[in-house]
Amino acid sequence: MTQPLLSLRNLKKHFHLPAPPFTQAPILRAVDGVDLDLMKGETLGLVGESGCGKSTLARTVIRLHEPTSGSLIFDGQDVGALPERQLPKFRRRVQMIFQDPYASLNPRMSVGELIAEPLEIAGVGTPAERRAKVSKLLDRVGLPTDAAARFAHEFSGGQRQRIGIARAIALEPDLVICDEPISALDVSVQAQVVNMLEDLQNELGLTYLFITHDLSMVRHISDRIGVMYLGKIVELAPSADLYHRPSHPYTRALLSAIPVPDPSVTRKIEPMQGEIPSALDIPTGCRFRTRCPLATELCARVEPPLVDIGGGHVSACHFARELADRPNEVSATSQQERTS
Structure with missing residues (x-):
């Protein structure tokens, strides 16, 4: 190797x-x-x-x-x-x-x-x-x-x-x-x-x-x-794979905010709540949980480790595998559909 x-x-x-x-x-x-x-x-x-x-x-x-x-x-x-x-x-x-x-x-x-x-x-x-x-x-x-x-x-x-x-x-x-x-x-x-x-x-x-x-x-x-x-790598993947199947809520929120210069493309925004916490007072458990729409009681107790979801793609989220199977919410409507 x-x-x-x-x-x-x-x-x-x-x-x-x-x-x-x-x-x-x-x-x-x-x-x-x-x-x-x-x-x-x-x-x-x-x-x-x-x-x-x-x-x-x-x-x-x-x-x-x-x-x-x-x-x-x-x-x-x-x-x-x-x-x-x-x-x-x-x-x-x-x-x-x-x-x-x-x-x-x-x-x-x-x-x-x-x-x-x-x-x-x-x-x-x-x-x-x-x-x-x-x-x-x-x-x-x-x-x-x-x-x-x-x-x-x-x-x-x-x-x-x-x-x-x-x-x-x-x-x-x-x-x-x-x-x-x-x-x-x-x-x-x-x-x-x-x-x-x-x-x-x-x-x-x-x-x-x-x-x-x-x-x-x-x-x-x-x-x-x-x-x-907040000081840690929460997701790491080959470039194309990260954009195709982001498996961390933070990554998905960042990607959903990318402007698309095409009026035929609609995108579901996955907003984050609030501001990034201070590095002087990092939240317990998952450090993204205070802004995450998926956060549960488990996220407050246990900090998720980086887990391999295949192909050199690792993610620090308790729901990483589930999110990786969920397509990135971008859909394009064809010209025919728009005019029909």
Whole structure:
């Protein structure tokens, strides 16, 4: 069996917040026990509402946040236990594309300096070789060579994201974590950036952890999709299977809310009640039960484990098998039916 490039087991990241006088410090459970395998060369999409822990998980994987507990195995090595002095070697193989390209690019540095910076830190090549590498990277992401002498504020949002992508692939990493790289871009630019990421993956053999709110786009780019809620994966499946037979009420609610630009398509909305609970006070039992229309007394007592419902599709719901057999409520009426 092929060994995963990245393997997470019960990974947790908790933040201890300042405590009021004479009280115990509250604990924010941002990531609360994630099990995940990412195979070399695949794209794993990660979706969920704001505040569910997606970005914290990404930053914990790359060790920008220190994990609270659990194991983080990269290419067979436990990088969760690596001392600080050994992290640069690990980070050469794992890079990140941030959500806001402008905030992640130093405005005092030229584009050429920004892209060359990881090469300099890693001690790759001579200054002349690094300049040649920068020119090649700019061409690879669809920017002109003379962009190296300009500054980030002189470019559009889509062009700035291309600069961030060029910097992320400069060291030829194995894994690139894409933390909502298209959320701040226009729709037409989103498609261009996603297509470029796919081309780079095919050309360089990259592996992606792709975090996004856009359920339509993640279906296009991902081999598998994980759905995250309040710090945990509640459903994980091959992309087509997740959309064809969602088996968690949260996933079904998210999918039912996707806009369909076709008046002939009618969809039964499966709404969620209320807002996502605070990670400071996670509900007992199933953490989705406070918003779930199917919740029972069992859901309040017992937290459902991830169960395999076949074909690599796992779901954390007491009713997963029943929901998997229930078709996703989308129906299209033919032109003949509409006119008859």
